[in-house]
Amino acid sequence: MKTDINPITGNVNMARRSFLRYAGAGVATAAVVGVTACHKDRIVVDPGGSSDIGSGDIGILNYAYALEQLEAAFYTQVVSSPYSGMSSVELTYMTDIRDHEIVHREFFKAALGAKAIMSLTPDFSKIDFGSRQQVLATAKAFEDLGVQAYDGAGYLIKDANYLLIAGKIVSVEARHAALISNLISFGSFVPDDQIDSNGLNKSATIAQVLPTANAFLKTKVTAQAFNYNG
Amino acid sequence: MNIFDIVQEIEKVDPEVYDRLNPRRAAIKNITSFGSKVAVAALPFALGTMFKRAYGQSSSSVVDVLNYALTLEHLEAAFYTQGLATSNLVPAANSTYLGLIKRDEVAHVKFLQTVISSLNATPVSAATYDFTGGNNKGNGPFKDVFSNYATFLAVAQVFEDTGVRAYKGQAGNLLGNQTVLTAALSIHAVEARHASAIRQLRFNLNQSSTTKPYIVSTASLGNDTGVAAANGNYAGEENVTQGGVNLVTALNVSAAVATASFDEPLTKDQVLALVAGSFIVS
Numbered sequence: 330m331k332t333d334i335n336p337i338t339g340n341v342n343m344a345r346r347s348f349l350r351y352a353g354a355g356v357a358t359a360a361v362v363g364v365t366a367c368h369k370d371r372i373v374v375d376p377g378g379s380s381d382i383g384s385g386d387i388g389i390l391n392y393a394y395a396l397e398q399l400e401a402a403f404y405t406q407v408v409s410s411p412y413s414g415m416s417s418v419e420l421t422y423m424t425d426i427r428d429h430e431i432v433h434r435e436f437f438k439a440a441l442g443a444k445a446i447m448s449l450t451p452d453f454s455k456i457d458f459g460s461r462q463q464v465l466a467t468a469k470a471f472e473d474l475g476v477q478a479y480d481g482a483g484y485l486i487k488d489a490n491y492l493l494i495a496g497k498i499v500s501v502e503a504r505h506a507a508l509i510s511n512l513i514s515f516g517s518f519v520p521d522d523q524i525d526s527n528g529l530n531k532s533a534t535i536a537q538v539l540p541t542a543n544a545f546l547k548t549k550v551t552a553q554a555f556n557y558n559g
Numbered sequence: 560m561n562i563f564d565i566v567q568e569i570e571k572v573d574p575e576v577y578d579r580l581n582p583r584r585a586a587i588k589n590i591t592s593f594g595s596k597v598a599v600a601a602l603p604f605a606l607g608t609m610f611k612r613a614y615g616q617s618s619s620s621v622v623d624v625l626n627y628a629l630t631l632e633h634l635e636a637a638f639y640t641q642g643l644a645t646s647n648l649v650p651a652a653n654s655t656y657l658g659l660i661k662r663d664e665v666a667h668v669k670f671l672q673t674v675i676s677s678l679n680a681t682p683v684s685a686a687t688y689d690f691t692g693g694n695n696k697g698n699g700p701f702k703d704v705f706s707n708y709a710t711f712l713a714v715a716q717v718f719e720d721t722g723v724r725a726y727k728g729q730a731g732n733l734l735g736n737q738t739v740l741t742a743a744l745s746i747h748a749v750e751a752r753h754a755s756a757i758r759q760l761r762f763n764l765n766q767s768s769t770t771k772p773y774i775v776s777t778a779s780l781g782n783d784t785g786v787a788a789a790n791g792n793y794a795g796e797e798n799v800t801q802g803g804v805n806l807v808t809a810l811n812v813s814a815a816v817a818t819a820s821f822d823e824p825l826t827k828d829q830v831l832a833l834v835a836g837s838f839i840v841s
Contacts, residue, residue, distance in 0.1 A: 422772075425771065425773070425816075425819065428812065428816045428819075428820070429773070429816065429819060429820040432806055432810060432812055432816060432817065432820040433820060435809075435810045436801055436802070436804055436806065436810070436820075439804050439809060439810075440802050440804060476748050479744070480741060480744040480745050480747075480748055481741065483730070483740055483741060483744045484735055484736060484737040484740045484741055486734070486735075487734070487735065489730075489731035489734050490802065491802075492730050492731060492734060493727070493730060493731060493824060494801060494802055496726075496727040496730045496744070496747065496822075496824070497727065497801070497821040497822050497823065497824070498820075498821060499744065499747070499748060499751075500723050500727065500747060500748065500750075500751035500754075500822040501751075501773055501819070501820060501821065501822055503747075503748040503749075503751035503752050503755070504751050504752070504754065504755035504772050504773045505755075505772075505773075506752060506755075507751070507752035507753075507755035507756050507759075507772065508755050508759060508772040511755075511756065511759055515656075515763075516655060516656050516659070518659070518752050518753070518755065518756035518759075519659055519660075519663060519749060519752050519753070519756075524663070524749060526666065527666050527667075527669075527670040528662070528663035528664070528665075528666030528667045528670060528746065528749055529670070529742060529745035529746060529749065530745045530746075530748035530749050530752070531745070532741055532744070532745055
């Protein structure tokens with residue numbers, strides 16, 4: 330990708346400058362915990378087939394890149410081998426979502442440039458792509474996971490521009506999630522397994538999300554700086 | 560706790576704290592003479608001001624964001640409450656569907672009221688609304704909002720899409736705030752689910768054959784609703800450049816795909832200009 334459009338030039342000092350921004354002194358302890366992992370941006374590629382997202386904002390962007398790779402690969406296969414009985418409207422939706430996820434993936438790849446993790450190899454061997462029920466259940470799992478992942482990692486982002494980018498993407502993922510849920514059962518766009526009694530979507534930590542993602546990846550993704558070693 | 564202890568603790572995690580507090584490195588050490596001239600009782604206040612200046616986020620700015628969110632949630636909750644209470648508007652087959660959205664908006668109101676109160680601030684009250692957009696004259700652009708189901712759902716879609724944009728526009732003001740940012744993002748996601756659901760409903764009811772669950776803009780027009788009165792609510796959704804990457808040229812995709820892949824923010828001023836003095840009676 331073109332390096333002249335790479336928006337990620339943030340050196341370590343810039344990241345640090347924006348590191349501490351919060352309302353109360355009580356949050357300072359969280360920063361103390363996080364800062365030990367913040368000394369530099371590391372990209373660790375394990376020759377054995379795993380990949381670490383790295384630390385700081387680059388780590389979070391790589392985390393998003395990993396999830397978008399998974400989603401894009403999934404919908405690419407869904408569209409290339411439609412499940413039995415897929416309606417034309419459903420095919421349109423699946424194609425749209427595939428296109429959005431590919432844009433997200435390619436955007437992160439371009440934005441991260443040399444700091445991007447490797448291309449991940451998916452493992453969809455457990456999914457019967459001919460089964461509408463299985464495909465939509467997996468799609469729901471991926472979309473819900475994506476929303477929870479972005480919402481749960483937002484506070485870790487130190488650069489407001491990156492946070493805004495994440496915000497621009499997560500609402501599209503939430504739109505997908507509601508669409509897929511409605512395809513499974515019309516009227517289930519805010520399902521009880523995702524929305525709490527306050528009307529808030531659930532969120533998840535990196536250590537909670539990656540094991541689920543890794544179950545569908547041959548290349549395992551780790552996040553040592555965020556307490557997930559695989 | 561001694562102020563020097565606080566600054567030294569912060570220095571452990573933010574070596575540039577001195578620069579941040581005062582552009583001239585180490586000039587903060589003048590605090591000794593400063594402190595000796597200020598009554599001890601005034602120190603907490605001076606400290607708060609100093610950190611606010613340094614980090615750009617204070618509890619009052621967080622409350623401002625929350626009360627702004629509450630203003631919009633009041634609007635949405637009142638809209639669905641009134642719509643569902645209006646006879647012969649919502650078909651029985653859709654009352655549960657829209658009832659879920661009302662349930663969430665009412666829950667958001669209660670949640671935000673609780674959070675704001677817990678910060679020892681006062682939650683804003685509900686306002687007077689004119690859902691025709693006519694500022695209490697009842698003759699705005701959506702005159703038949705409570706008598707024509709298609710208009711009701713079109714307004715619902717505009718409110719939901721605008722709500723998503725409003726929350727997104729505030730994320731930067733909550734940067735790094737684990738509790739409040741995470742909660743705001745969690746409401747933001749639910750508003751996006753609602754927007755998607757309303758859009759699907761309108762498509763399924765043949766009210767709009769071109770409406771997708773996501774905002775599909777053209778290169779020049781953000782608004783994909785076909786309702787010209789809502790152009791301002793979608794202004795900027797036509798953006799195809801993200802983080803300096805022009806998606807259309809760099810990735811060779813259509814403007815439709817590029818714009819649908821990313822939702823755009825609105826500032827507080829933009830949103831209030833769209834709803835105050837029209838839907839929110841002033």
